[in-house]
Amino acid sequence: MELHEAPAVYERIIHYNEDKEIQVRLTVSTFRGIEYLHLRKYYLAFTEEWLPSPEGIAMELDFDNSRQLFSGLVEILSLAESKSILEEFFKEQIDQMYK
Numbered sequence: 001m002e003l004h005e006a007p008a009v010y011e012r013i014i015h016y017n018e019d020k021e022i023q024v025r026l027t028v029s030t031f032r033g034i035e036y037l038h039l040r041k042y043y044l045a046f047t048e049e050w051l052p053s054p055e056g057i058a059m060e061l062d063f064d065n066s067r068q069l070f071s072g073l074v075e076i077l078s079l080a081e082s083k084s085i086l087e088e089f090f091k092e093q094i095d096q097m098y099k
Contacts, residue, residue, distance in 0.1 A: 006031040014039075023050060028061060035061040037069075 006029035015024035021044040028037055040056030059065055 006036070009035070022053075037061040037065070 008027040008029050010026075010028040012026045013023050014026050017023075023042040024039065025042055026037070026039055028035060030036070036058045037060075038056060038058045040058075041053045042050045043053050045051045
């Protein structure tokens with residue numbers, strides 16, 4: 001069995017594009033006693049089965065990787081929240097700057 005064939009312990013579709021028939025899935029699987037986190041693009045095959053594409057990443061699911069991933073996501077969400085707040089209150093000024 002290869003890493004990409006390991007059964008998922010956790011799986012969640014985090015993006016679905018119906019027009020292009022692709023999904024991005026977040027999965028956790030165990031392979032040879034090591035837990036891995038996968039973020040991978042899936043495509044709908046002619047057999048109507050969702051199959052993993054070569055596009056994606058797999059990394060060991062350990063404390064350091066999890067902490068760094070969590071920190072990065074929190075930072076992205078904070079920036080997105082800040083951006084929407086700034087756009088809401090300073091929309092006119094931002095529009096004038098980019099005209």
